[in-house]
Amino acid sequence: MSNSTAVTSAGPSAGTPASARNAKGDGAASAAKPRRNRLSGGFFRFILTRFLLIIPTVFILVTIVFFVMRATGDPISAAMGGRLTPDELQRRIHAAGYDRPLIVQYLDYLGGLLRGDLGTTLTDNQPVISILVRYGAATFELAFLALIVALVIGIGLGRIAARHRDRAADAGIRVFAILCYATPVFFLGLMLKLIFAVWINVLPPSGRSDLASEMQFNRLVSPTGFYIIDALQLGNMTVLADVLRHAVLPALALGLLTAGVFIRLVRTNVISTYNSGYVEAARSRGVSEKRLLDKHAWRPALIPIITVMGMQIALMLAGAVLTETTFEWKGLGFMLSTYLKARDFVAVQGIVILIAIIVAVVNFIVDVVAALIDPRVRY
Structure with missing residues (x-):
């Protein structure tokens, strides 16, 4: 009697486990599939x-x-x-x-x-479109190089500061970050010119290249306006070295402005993830601090950097006006300053509109990338 009762009482749960699991699995699969489709549709609506x-x-x-x-x-x-x-x-x-x-x-x-x-400039009677095409490549090249400087310095020093929190290295890096962010870009540019172009005399003080390199670029059938790419088209390493030498100081001046922001962001977010539960669990299992930084705390700290990068691109384009004027780097910033002095409103309007479009598109790309890598973004 007891055995029969046991079998009978166990029967509903033990006698149908496979069918229950199958039914549960089918239900979970049917529930998961619409969710995946719904997320996909929501993501494309988010992009649109x-x-x-x-x-x-x-x-x-x-x-x-x-x-x-x-x-x-x-x-x-x-x-x-x-x-x-x-x-x-x-x-x-x-x-x-x-x-x-x-x-x-x-x-x-x-x-x-x-x-x-976009109209015709009033001072030199040129189509504004031609001005944008001619000088836009110089600004894009400078912004790209400055972004590389900002990422290398900002991420590298930010990681070091987080790893040596509240020590001498951390304190020194934080002071350096504040100085980078607070120093006006034109003053930093002048100091870099004074040190490296006048006192040490190892880098050129202004321009995008020497006259000899400019003459080499005139040989190109279809120049891009990006001097690094054009130098590679020529296959002339001397011209490429000259272009890179001219780009060092402007890229450093503009890049350090953003590097200060990245240092603070990386440091703060890496320290925050260091104190999270899953990092503490990994630490309790004996995982080394270096591995905790590289594998557990580092990747989540990148998400805020990607999110903020769109705003920093806008800051870079604003700083490019002063940077290009300081180093006579003939890009959109240099021309914007020139046309503002001449009060050529038509040219100024065209340049500002192009910069606005660039900033809007970059922010759109950053939003999409952040939504792809950050599961907390809801769409």
Whole structure:
């Protein structure tokens, strides 16, 4: 009786384990599949939403720049008011359409943007598009090199500071990070020029290359404007070395500005992950501190850096104006400074719009990458 009772009582649980497991497995599979599809669809909606946000962002900035630039009057009067007779000035204003109502000019400008027409510069009568193409490559090259400097210095020193927390090395690195972030980029550029170009005399003080290298670039059938790539096209290592020597000081000046931010970010996040539960569990199992840093605490600390990188690109492009002016690096920043001095509002508008588009696109890419690598991002 007892055996029969035991079998009977055990039967519902022990007699159907396979079917229960199969049913449970089928249910879990059917539940998991829609979840995977739903996440996939949500991710693409997330990408589409972030991409569409670029349009209003650029539109708002274009609108602000347009009306702020004309707050002091029409561009021709601002650029050439003291060099033309009143009659000639009025004739040019009328020919350019700047005597029309402001809203009409604004709508006409938006129409030109949709057609890819950013206007013509007032001071040298060049299409703004050609200015962007000609000098944009120089700014992109400088920003790319500066980003490499920022990542190498920022991540390297940040890891060292986190590993030697509250010691002399950590304190010194933190002071260095504050100095990098707080020092104006033009002052840092001048100090680097004074030390390495004047006192030690090992690096050139300005420009993107020597005259001999410029003449070599003129031989190229289809130059890219990126001097490093063009030097590789030539296959001339002397020209490549000259280009890299000219790029060291500008890239260092601009890169250190962002490296200070990266140092603090890496240090803070690595220390935070050091104190997390799974790292403590690994430490209790006898895992070495070096392995804890390399395998457990390091990768999670990268996520905030990727998230903040979009904002740092904007900071770099802003700093490029002063950096390029300090080192006579003829890129968009250098030309923006030149056109601002000449009060050429048409050229300034075009350069600002391009920078806005670059920053918006970079932030979009950063958002997508962060969503891919960080499971905490919800879409």
